[in-house]
Amino acid sequence: TESQRSTIILYEEPELYIHPHLMRLLRDKLRDKSSNSSYQVIVSTHSPFLIDIAENPSSLKLIKDNNEGTRTVHEIDDSIFHVGEEYDEREMLRAALDFHPTVCEAFFAKRVVVVEGDTEVAILRFSSELCDKLGISKDLIKDTTIVSAGGKWTILAIARILSKLSIPFKVVHDTDRKGMTEEQIANISAINAFRANDKIRDIVGDANVFRVNDTFEHLLWDPVIDGNAPSEGGKPFNAWKRVRSYIDGSIALNPICEGKLRSVLQFIYE
Numbered sequence: 253t254e255s256q257r258s259t260i261i262l263y264e265e266p267e268l269y270i271h272p273h274l275m276r277l278l279r280d281k282l283r284d285k286s287s288n289s290s291y292q293v294i295v296s297t298h299s300p301f302l303i304d305i306a307e308n309p310s311s312l313k314l315i316k317d318n319n320e321g322t323r324t325v326h327e328i329d330d331s332i333f334h335v336g337e338e339y340d341e342r343e344m345l346r347a348a349l350d351f352h353p354t355v356c357e358a359f360f361a362k363r364v365v366v367v368e369g370d371t372e373v374a375i376l377r378f379s380s381e382l383c384d385k386l387g388i389s390k391d392l393i394k395d396t397t398i399v400s401a402g403g404k405w406t407i408l409a410i411a412r413i414l415s416k417l418s419i420p421f422k423v424v425h426d427t428d429r430k431g432m433t434e435e436q437i438a439n440i441s442a443i444n445a446f447r448a449n450d451k452i453r454d455i456v457g458d459a460n461v462f463r464v465n466d467t468f469e470h471l472l473w474d475p476v477i478d479g480n481a482p483s484e485g486g487k488p489f490n491a492w493k494r495v496r497s498y499i500d501g502s503i504a505l506n507p508i509c510e511g512k513l514r515s516v517l518q519f520i521y522e
Contacts, residue, residue, distance in 0.1 A: 257292040261285065267299035275301055283307075300356030305413065306346040309333070312376060314359060314417045325353045327416045333386050333409055337441040341409035348402035358414060361397035364421035365520050366410055372424065373400050374492040376520075381499045386514045392521045404448045406429070411455045422454060422460045424516060426467040462519045464512070472498075477506045 253505040263282070267275055279302050286293040295302060305312055311452045323349045333341040349355055349513040367373065375382075376398050383390045401407045413420045429437075440446060451493055453461055464471065469481040482490050497503045505513065 255345065256289050259291050259515070261293045263293070263295045265297055265299075269304060272301065275299065276372045278302075279304070281461075296454075298360060300360065303354055303356040303359065305343055305356065306349055306409075306446060309413070312359070314419075316369050316418075317445065319444060328416045332412050332416060339405055341405070342410070344403065344406045345409040348406045352400050352402045352457060355401065355410065357397050357400055359417065359418065360397040360400045361419065363392065364397050364399055364414060364419055366401055366407055366414075366421060366423045367398050367400060368404050368425050368468070369400055370488040371491045373398060374488040375468065375471065377492070378495050378499060378519065379478060379521070382517055383514070386510075386517060388514065388517050389522055396521065398465060402435060404445050404452075405443070407452055408448065408455060411452065415455065416497065421456075422462070423456050424464065424468075424520065425449075427465045429461045429466055462516060464516065465515060470509070471516060472505065472509055474506055474508050498502070 283292050285291050309328045309332050310330050316324050401410055473481040498505055
């Protein structure tokens with residue numbers, strides 16, 4: 253029981269001067285030690301790689317200083333995730349963190365924008381240059397962390413955590429209607445990507461969510477005018493290459509795509 257934890261290990265910023273591979277090893281060792289009923293491990297850190305939010309949400313305590321010199325502690329409990337027959341947010345977040353450990357950067361950010369995956373990150377990598385080209389204010393860029401959820405359903409788990417920790421955030425995700433009629437939508441599975449739209453809205457609120465019609469690639473390629481986005485080399489690479497070409501003037505986006513791209517950037521940064 254907790255009362256038997258007679259030894260407390262306090263570790264301040266263990267990430268200092270440690271190789272990233274050794275940092276993960278240290279995290280695992282500290283986790284193993286904390287599973288021993290005789291030990292309580294407390295770590296202060298600025299490293300996203302040391303946070304274990306999926307395995308043990310209640311282990312995270314976010315301490316914030318305000319302008320008046322006082323501190324506020326934000327925390328969450330183990331019941332924060334939806335775990336049911338339709339989908340398991342804890343499992344989805346666990347998988348996302350295995351592939352994208354930088355998700356935890358969100359917990360150290362002043363403001364966060366959660367996106368679905370690598371294509372969005374590839375495009376928003378050029379946020380500063382795109383804002384210059386489109387005449388959009390860049391005041392918030394330096395304080396904004398773009399977080400890839402590694403999938404649409406994982407957005408739900410991340411949004412719940414950010415809300416509970418009082419971290420300002422917005423969400424940008426695909427609509428994923430894919431030309432379906434209302435009748436077809438009524439018959440899609442419970443875990444179809446389209447089903448996540450309303451669930452995300454219920455957590456985030458309409459004012460803080462932007463739905464891209466239909467997918468993020470459509471910010472760069474209009475299916476009618478440009479055809480579908482090329483698949484060879486992967487969607488993130490092709491999106492990255494097309495944005496670079498647009499910024500340096502090698503290509504021009506059609507007005508529909510340019511307008512969509514401007515709307516997304518204004519939502520994120522204005």
